Amino acid sequence: xxxxxxxxxxxxxxxxxxxxxxxxxxxxxxxxxxxxxxxxxxxxxxxxxxxxxxxxxxxxxxxxxxxxxxxxxxxxxxxxxxxxxxxxxxxxxxxxxxxxxxxxxxxxxxxxxxxxxxxxxxxxxxxxxxxxxxxxxxxxxxxxxxxxxxxxxxxxxxxxxxxxxxxxxxxxxxxxxxxxxxxxxxxxxxxxxxxxxxxxxxxxxxxxxxxxxxxxxxxxxxxxxxxxxxxxxxxxxxxxxxxxxxxxxxxxxxxxxxxxxxxxxxxxxxxxxxxxxxxxxxxxxxxxxxxxxxxxxxxxxxxxxxxxxxxxxxxxxxxxxxxxxxxxxxxxxxxxxxxxxxxxxxxxxxxxxxxxxxxxxxxxxxxxxxxxxxxxxxxxxxxxxxxxxxxxxxxxxxxxxxxxxxxxxxxxxxxxxxxxxxxxxxxxxxxxxxxxxxxxxxxxxxxxxxxxxxxxxxxxxxxxxxxxxxxxxxxxxxxxxxxxxxxxxxxxxx
Amino acid sequence: xxxxxxxxxxxxxxxxxxxxxxxxxxxxxxxxxxxxxxxxxxxxxxxxxxxxxxxxxxxxxxxxxxxxxxxxxxxxxxxxxxxxxxxxxxxxxxxxxxxxxxxxxxxxxxxxxxxxxxxxxxxxxxxxxxxxxxxxxxxxxxxxxxxxxxxxxxxxxxxxxxxxxxxxxxxxxxxxxxxxxxxxxxxxxxxxxxxxxxxxxxxxxxxxxxxxxxxxxxxxxxxxxxxxxxxxxxxxxxxxxxxxxxxxxxxxxxxxxxxxxxxxxxxxxxxxxxxxxxxxxxxxxxxxxxxxxxxxxxxxxxxxxxxxxxxxxxxxxxxxxxxxxxxxxxxxxxxxxxxxxxxxxxxxxxxxxxxxxxxxxxxxxxxxxxxxxxxxxxxxxxxxxxxxxxxxxxxxxxxxxxxxxxxxxxxxxxxxxxxxxxxxxxxxxxxxxxxxxxxxxxxxxxxxxxxxxxxxxxxxxxxxxxxxxxxxxxxxxxxxxxxxxxxxxxxxxx
Numbered sequence: 001x002x003x004x005x006x007x008x009x010x011x012x013x014x015x016x017x018x019x020x021x022x023x024x025x026x027x028x029x030x031x032x033x034x035x036x037x038x039x040x041x042x043x044x045x046x047x048x049x050x051x052x053x054x055x056x057x058x059x060x061x062x063x064x065x066x067x068x069x070x071x072x073x074x075x076x077x078x079x080x081x082x083x084x085x086x087x088x089x090x091x092x093x094x095x096x097x098x099x100x101x102x103x104x105x106x107x108x109x110x111x112x113x114x115x116x117x118x119x120x121x122x123x124x125x126x127x128x129x130x131x132x133x134x135x136x137x138x139x140x141x142x143x144x145x146x147x148x149x150x151x152x153x154x155x156x157x158x159x160x161x162x163x164x165x166x167x168x169x170x171x172x173x174x175x176x177x178x179x180x181x182x183x184x185x186x187x188x189x190x191x192x193x194x195x196x197x198x199x200x201x202x203x204x205x206x207x208x209x210x211x212x213x214x215x216x217x218x219x220x221x222x223x224x225x226x227x228x229x230x231x232x233x234x235x236x237x238x239x240x241x242x243x244x245x246x247x248x249x250x251x252x253x254x255x256x257x258x259x260x261x262x263x264x265x266x267x268x269x270x271x272x273x274x275x276x277x278x279x280x281x282x283x284x285x286x287x288x289x290x291x292x293x294x295x296x297x298x299x300x301x302x303x304x305x306x307x308x309x310x311x312x313x314x315x316x317x318x319x320x321x322x323x324x325x326x327x328x329x330x331x332x333x334x335x336x337x338x339x340x341x342x343x344x345x346x347x348x349x350x351x352x353x354x355x356x357x358x359x360x361x362x363x364x365x366x367x368x369x370x371x372x373x374x375x376x377x378x379x380x381x382x383x384x385x386x387x388x389x390x391x392x393x394x395x396x397x398x399x400x401x402x403x404x405x406x407x408x409x410x411x412x413x414x415x416x417x418x419x420x421x422x423x424x425x426x427x428x429x430x431x432x433x434x435x436x437x438x439x440x441x442x443x444x445x446x447x448x449x450x451x452x453x454x455x456x457x458x459x460x461x462x463x464x465x466x467x468x469x470x471x472x473x474x475x476x477x478x479x480x481x482x483x484x485x486x487x488x489x490x491x492x493x494x
Numbered sequence: 495x496x497x498x499x500x501x502x503x504x505x506x507x508x509x510x511x512x513x514x515x516x517x518x519x520x521x522x523x524x525x526x527x528x529x530x531x532x533x534x535x536x537x538x539x540x541x542x543x544x545x546x547x548x549x550x551x552x553x554x555x556x557x558x559x560x561x562x563x564x565x566x567x568x569x570x571x572x573x574x575x576x577x578x579x580x581x582x583x584x585x586x587x588x589x590x591x592x593x594x595x596x597x598x599x600x601x602x603x604x605x606x607x608x609x610x611x612x613x614x615x616x617x618x619x620x621x622x623x624x625x626x627x628x629x630x631x632x633x634x635x636x637x638x639x640x641x642x643x644x645x646x647x648x649x650x651x652x653x654x655x656x657x658x659x660x661x662x663x664x665x666x667x668x669x670x671x672x673x674x675x676x677x678x679x680x681x682x683x684x685x686x687x688x689x690x691x692x693x694x695x696x697x698x699x700x701x702x703x704x705x706x707x708x709x710x711x712x713x714x715x716x717x718x719x720x721x722x723x724x725x726x727x728x729x730x731x732x733x734x735x736x737x738x739x740x741x742x743x744x745x746x747x748x749x750x751x752x753x754x755x756x757x758x759x760x761x762x763x764x765x766x767x768x769x770x771x772x773x774x775x776x777x778x779x780x781x782x783x784x785x786x787x788x789x790x791x792x793x794x795x796x797x798x799x800x801x802x803x804x805x806x807x808x809x810x811x812x813x814x815x816x817x818x819x820x821x822x823x824x825x826x827x828x829x830x831x832x833x834x835x836x837x838x839x840x841x842x843x844x845x846x847x848x849x850x851x852x853x854x855x856x857x858x859x860x861x862x863x864x865x866x867x868x869x870x871x872x873x874x875x876x877x878x879x880x881x882x883x884x885x886x887x888x889x890x891x892x893x894x895x896x897x898x899x900x901x902x903x904x905x906x907x908x909x910x911x912x913x914x915x916x917x918x919x920x921x922x923x924x925x926x927x928x929x930x931x932x933x934x935x936x937x938x939x940x941x942x943x944x945x946x947x948x949x950x951x952x953x954x955x956x957x958x959x960x961x962x963x964x965x966x967x968x969x970x971x972x973x974x975x976x977x978x979x980x981x982x983x984x985x986x987x988x
Contacts, residue, residue, distance in 0.1 A: 241848045250812030255835050256933020260827035263817040266836040274768035318744030321887040324754040333754035341749050342760040344842035354735045354896040356861050367850050393815040402848040439750020
């Protein structure tokens with residue numbers, strides 16, 4: 001089903017389509033500093049009343065199977081871009097689908113004003129849907145479903161990222177329909193290759209740097225902290241990948257004939273890798289912690305207030321005891337501390353049964369999550385030197401460098417950050433927090449590198465949205481309150 | 495070509511077909527205690543003059559593609575067994591091909607006398623020939639070839655093991671033709687499944703223990719030490735195989751989301767495996783060295799006289815520095831010292847590119863070469879306990895036991911050992927040695943376990959025979975002097 005009938009009720013000052021939301025949780029007003037009602041209230045009311053149509057529009061977009069990694073869906077990706085160009089054009093944006101060697105970029109400019117010039121980023125491409133048999137419905141025939149946790153929209157791309165990017169466009173639409181103009185100077189930039197490695201992104205940013213530069217970027221591709229607390233992600237760890245091969249003999253040897261006398265490169269590899277961490281979980285590569293700073297008191301306090309339930313977080317995956325640096329809190333370990341992890345190891349015979357081989361070589365893939373000002377290039381050199389210094393006679397090492405990107409740490413002194421946090425707090429009735437992210441969101445780093453902009457990463461996804469998996473969903477609450485959140489942000493910044 | 499014309503010359507007291515051997519190295523007589531000529535000389539002369547026909551017979555047997563591991567060659571295996579039954583029957587043996595669930599065993603009894611009752615073992619099956627494209631000739635159309643190192647017979651099975659087993663049969667044939675009787679009481683036992691794991695061997699030995707028991711076994715499936723020194727192998731290392739899987743989280747995790755807080759089982763595995771050896775190369779598993787004895791002065795002296803060129807041995811495979819126990823000689827490390835080796839390791843992402851996964855599990859295959867009285871069952875328990883004691887919280891280990899066999903250490907006090915060594919010394923003009931073997935030859939252990947017999951392992955293969963590989967060959971010298979060596983052994987023991 002693609003349309004819903006709703007009735008709405010006044011709750012806490014705004015109109016909510018009750019059947020859709022199924023919500024009844026009273027809002028905690030203690031921390032909410034309510035805004036002046038005049039400008040915003042009409043927009044929020046419009047968002048509430050327009051929700052069924054907004055869902056219809058989203059469902060229309062979701063029906064386009066814009067799987068960017070599969071060439072069979074190339075025309076669908078173009079179709080999704082065209083859909084967005086047409087929709088943004090109807091809102092008054094000067095919008096176009098810009099060709100790339102891969103899928104088009106949607107770029108739209110609109111609005112005027114002396115306020116903050118914002119660039120909004122989202123992506124219209126989606127992940128493949130395999131294994132299809134595990135879906136409870138056609139992933140490209142989305143519909144609203146009732147679940148024990150409330151109403152959800154189920155389908156590929158609902159949460160990642162079409163549902164999220166439409167929260168911003170719907171906020172603009174409501175604003176336009178109430179005020180007749182867009183809320184300030186806006187650029188909308190929507191990518192169609194995010195799920196397939198963004199091969200065209202950097203060249204496109206470089207080629208269009210002047211056009212795309214704004215005061216600050218808004219990126220809607222993240223989630224609520226623990227599915228509950230609205231959050232702006234202000235720190236993203238960087239990443240350095242290294243692949244090493246230890247070579248010993250010039251061919252595989254029989255352990256009966258050579259065992260005890262010949263060097264076994266698996267032994268050398270395990271010995272070196274076992275020294276990556278000391279007994280307290282600190283990384284031992286010399287200079288590794290250069291550029292790693294300490295949290296500000298403000299952030300430390302915000303993170304403390306999140307009351308992160310690490311026991312539940314680990315318990316969900318069958319673990320109970322925090323690993324890693326013994327002198328750090330769980331959230332520090334995940335967000336603001338660097339790591340060294342062996343992501344893959346292989347050597348010798350790995351099939352069924354047994355083969356008493358002394359292999360000629362052994363391999364590992366090692367990655368480092370970087371924070372603060374850690375320099376990935378310097379670390380690559382330090383790691384290689386550290387490994388090479390441990391090689392015994394007769395062993396050599398061969399290197400293959402994989403990706404390297406520094407951490408992204410946003411300059412949260414820009415007033416847009418405080419405004420976003422305030423807007424989220426007001427909308428959700430829960431104090432919003434500046435949080436970190438353990439992984440990388442490369443586009444945030446690229447915006448900083450190529451456009452000189454910090455990015456406000458805020459989104460409304462939940463941990464259980466099953467993005468990249470069968471049965472992806474997006475809570476109707478996320479969609480509805482997401483639109484309302486952006487309206488509040490725009491009102492503060494326009 | 496399958497026949498050769500030779501002329502022979504008298505060298506050092508026996509007749510040698512010069513063109514076949516291409517030999518001219520003068521024999522060192524210093525260590526040779528020549529036997530009484532009367533009984534043996536006629537047999538040796540007969541061997542020399544019959545060599546072309548012996549080669550024809552061997553080539554006839556080699557033409558049968560008795561590849562035991564491939565069901566397509568089942569009939570050929572039976573044909574090879576029948577060929578041997580017929581040939582042994584012609585020599586006066588009561589020979590038969592005895593059915594098994596796999597390929598037949600050839601059992602033949604012959605001769606009489608109060609001397610040592612000998613059981614001779616060899617195998618008539620051969621390895622597959624892939625990759626066929628690397629062969630310089632049809633592997634089952636063998637022929638004599640001239641090479642810079644002398645004449646060789648090239649074809650599958652020439653060295654492993656048809657050429658070797660025929661050295662014994664040809665020695666019996668020469669003896670019979672000269673003396674009219676076989677040289678003493680003999681049992682010949684030829685297997686057809688050695689190259690495919692000997693699945694029928696133990697049941698057959700158990701079912702026919704009385705019939706197959708003799709005073710001592712002769713096994714012809716080994717080689718010359720460094721391709722030069724005739725040798726009787728008196729120690730074979732045993733083997734214990736263990737496969738372990740370290741489990742951590744209940745599913746693969748993303749290192750961006752969990753890295754720094756969640757346990758990485760690859761780290762745990764590398765840490766444990768890196769502790770298998772101390773800095774001096776000793777194995778650290780408690781009790782590991784229980785049952786490991788020291789060499790006798792006699793063996794130590796024999797091994798020293800072998801002047802093992804470990805630099806060349808390692809140099810051939812691109813290595814230079816002996817690994818393993820720092821306080822042991824190279825030959826001790828290979829033959830009389832136990833080892834612990836990781837033969838395979840795998841975990842996480844091992845494909846092209848990079849995946850920042852924290853895997854749910856990591857695996858290794860570890861084997862131990864055993865010597866002396868080391869008990870594989872006790873060691874299995876000790877190793878498992880040692881690993882389990884090192885597991886951190888949240889990690890478990892899963893075990894899969896692979897093969898276990900104790901070391902075989904022959905009771906070289908049986909006079910047959912001294913006789914064999916003496917016979918080899920006389921034939922080759924180089925002091926023969928009791929040597930060890932780093933690998934296992936399971937049948938030697940089975941003869942001890944199920945038939946209560948020690949085994950004299952002597953053979954004439956060279957390191958460059960390329961057994962199990964394309965272009966397998968057997969030196970004509972090995973075949974000819976192998977036959978003569980057995981004649982000398984039989985003369986001493988019959």
